[in-house]
Amino acid sequence: MASVPTLTDGTVTLRAHREQDVDGVVEQHVDPLTRRWTAVPLDYGTDDARRFVRHAMPGGWATGHEWAFALEVAGGYGGTVSLRHLDHGRAELAYGAHPRARGTGAMTRGLGLLLDWGFAERDLHTVSWWAHRGNWASRRTAWRLGFDLEGTVRRWLPQREELVDAWVATLLRDDPRSPRTTWLDTPVLTGDGVTLRPLRDTDVPRIVEACADERTAYWLGQMPSPYAVSDAIAWLETTLENAAAGRTVTWAVAEPRTDALLGAINLFDLGAGPVGEIGYWAHAEARGRGLMTAACRRVVRHAFDDLGLELVRAVAAVDNAASRHVIEQTGMSLWGVERAGTRIRTGLADAARYDLSAADVS
Numbered sequence: 447m448a449s450v451p452t453l454t455d456g457t458v459t460l461r462a463h464r465e466q467d468v469d470g471v472v473e474q475h476v477d478p479l480t481r482r483w484t485a486v487p488l489d490y491g492t493d494d495a496r497r498f499v500r501h502a503m504p505g506g507w508a509t510g511h512e513w514a515f516a517l518e519v520a521g522g523y524g525g526t527v528s529l530r531h532l533d534h535g536r537a538e539l540a541y542g543a544h545p546r547a548r549g550t551g552a553m554t555r556g557l558g559l560l561l562d563w564g565f566a567e568r569d570l571h572t573v574s575w576w577a578h579r580g581n582w583a584s585r586r587t588a589w590r591l592g593f594d595l596e597g598t599v600r601r602w603l604p605q606r607e608e609l610v611d612a613w614v615a616t617l618l619r620d621d622p623r624s625p626r627t628t629w630l631d632t633p634v635l636t637g638d639g640v641t642l643r644p645l646r647d648t649d650v651p652r653i654v655e656a657c658a659d660e661r662t663a664y665w666l667g668q669m670p671s672p673y674a675v676s677d678a679i680a681w682l683e684t685t686l687e688n689a690a691a692g693r694t695v696t697w698a699v700a701e702p703r704t705d706a707l708l709g710a711i712n713l714f715d716l717g718a719g720p721v722g723e724i725g726y727w728a729h730a731e732a733r734g735r736g737l738m739t740a741a742c743r744r745v746v747r748h749a750f751d752d753l754g755l756e757l758v759r760a761v762a763a764v765d766n767a768a769s770r771h772v773i774e775q776t777g778m779s780l781w782g783v784e785r786a787g788t789r790i791r792t793g794l795a796d797a798a799r800y801d802l803s804a805a806d807v808s
Contacts (some may be wrong), residue, residue, distance in 0.1 A: 448507035450515065451567075453559045458552050460515035460527065460559055463499045467516055470523030471495035474544040483581045484542065485604055506530075512540075513568070517556040519547050527556050529564045535571035537564060539588075539617075548583075554590050558623060561591065565619045572618055578603055579611040582686055588615050589690070592623045628692035628717065635697065635748055638740035642697035642711065645682055649698055652707035653678040656729040665766050666727060667789040685712070692717045699732065699741045708732035711741045713749055713758075720756040722749055726772070733768070742776040750804045757803050763788050764796040778802040 450462035463471075474480055475490040487494065506512030506528070514528035524547035529537040539561070543553045564570045575593050577584040585595075593615035602612040617623075635642040656662060658673040670677045688694035693716055699709035709728040716722050724745060728738050742760075749755040760778055762769040774780075778800035787797030 448504075448510075450504075450507055451563070453515070453563055455555055455559055458524070458555045458559070459518040460556055460563075461518055463503045463514070463516045463526070465499060467499055467523045468492060468495045470544055471498055471526075474523075474525060474542060477545050479545075479548075479583075480542060483578050483584065485606055488606075513564070515556075515560065517541075517543075517547065517552065519550065519552045522546065524552050524556070527553070527560050529560060529568070529570070529573065531568070535569060537568070537570050537573050539573050539575045541584075541587075554587055557587065557591055561617065561623065570619060572616055575613075575615045575617070576603060577613050578605065579613055580683070581613075582690075585613060585615075585690070586629065589625055589627070589629055591617065592621050592626060593617045594621070594626055627690075630689045630692055630695045630716065632689065632695055632697055633748075633752075635744050636702075637744055639702065640737055640740040640744060641700045641702045641705075642741060642744060643700050643705075645685060645696060645698045645707075645710070647682070649707045650675060650678045650682070652729060653681070653710070656707075656709065656727060659730050661730075662727050664791045665763060665769065667791045667793070671791070688714070697741070697745070699726075699728070699737060709738055709741065711738070711745055713745055713753075716753075716755075720754060721759065722753070722755050722757075723759040723761070724773075724776075725760075738772050739775045742772055746776055746802060746807075750807065755804065757801055759799065759801045761788060761797050761799055763790055764798050766790075770798055773800050776802070777807065779806075 453460040472492055472495045475486045480486055503514045506514050510531055512528050512530045514526060517524040517527055523544055525543040527541040530540055531537050541553060541557060547553055575588045579598055595615045599612045599614055601609040603610050632644040654673060654675055657669055663671050685696040694712050694714040696710060696712040698707045699711055701708050709726060709732050711726040713722045713724055724742060726738055732738060746758050749758050760773045762773060764783060780798055780800050782799050784797045784799055786794035788795055
């Protein structure tokens with residue numbers, strides 16, 4: 447039987463699986479997130495966990511096919527991490543976290559130990575990472591470790607009775623073990639009687655109501671019409687992708703008392719310089735309450751004070767008096783009109799262009 451080394455950074459430890467891990471393995475595999483993002487059997491039980499600990503994990507070491515470790519956190523089982531050996535110095539990274547380890551940074555630390563060991567002790571040159579498209583927690587972990595996202599492979603990973611789209615990323619031996627790009631977070635912003643927070647899956651019904659509204663659909667001609675649940679889900683996915691690429695921060699404008707979504711606002715075209723642009727739409731229940739003006743003011747303040755931008759822009763159709771009023775109340779100045787500069791439901795329309803510099807408010 448191959449000997450499994452013990453690796454530690456003083457906070458987390460990678461070691462061989464033990465009999466006392468069985469209960470933790472069961473807890474991990476019946477967890478809803480594990481079931482959602484992996485092909486683990488839905489009837490996974492104690493006998494499966496025993497086979498995993500006693501045979502599957504040691505068997506990988508015996509054949510050299512998979513180098514798997516138990517992640518130990520605070521003296522308890524925190525998940526499993528492994529390198530699945532291919533050939534020519536290649537391996538696939540695999541990992542699954544017990545619920546107690548999530549959000550603690552333990553998995554990232556453990557995977558860092560594993561990768562260092564694989565490159566140094568197993569002479570690996572390239573490690574790939576695969577995950578179901580939409581598994582943002584796994585993707586963010588890979589990003590923290592320095593993996594470079596290569597793209598999406600359609601219908602690639604098995605998920606019980608189907609094949610699902612997969613993300614793939616790679617890490618080379620000489621790559622830095624740190625993020626290669628900027629991933630923009632969405633902080634909660636409050637003030638001026640408004641709450642801005644990250645969007646959630648539970649916002650989908652309100653997003654559909656807002657974007658199916660006749661007035662919103664008229665002025666935002668690029669949106670699908672009619673607007674369906676699938677469109678809202680796709681838009682949420684786009685906001686996450688743009689944040690991961692360092693291009694956009696998007697907030698839900700929420701009712702302070704009930705947390706219900708009353709609109710959305712984003713700061714986009716980021717990353718190319720100290721400039722950004724604001725875009726927004728409002729649910730019908732938000733109109734006439736000054737909420738979008740307050741939201742725009744709060745985002746502008748965040749852009750200048752926290753993101754270090756020097757100029758913020760905004761655009762609205764010339765005839766969209768309500769949207770232009772919000773922009774002007776934010777303090778922006780009109781600097782020009784672009785012919786056919788935006789699209790409304792009836793086609794191209796002239797666009798009023800505004801901006802505000804950090805120097806203007808200092």
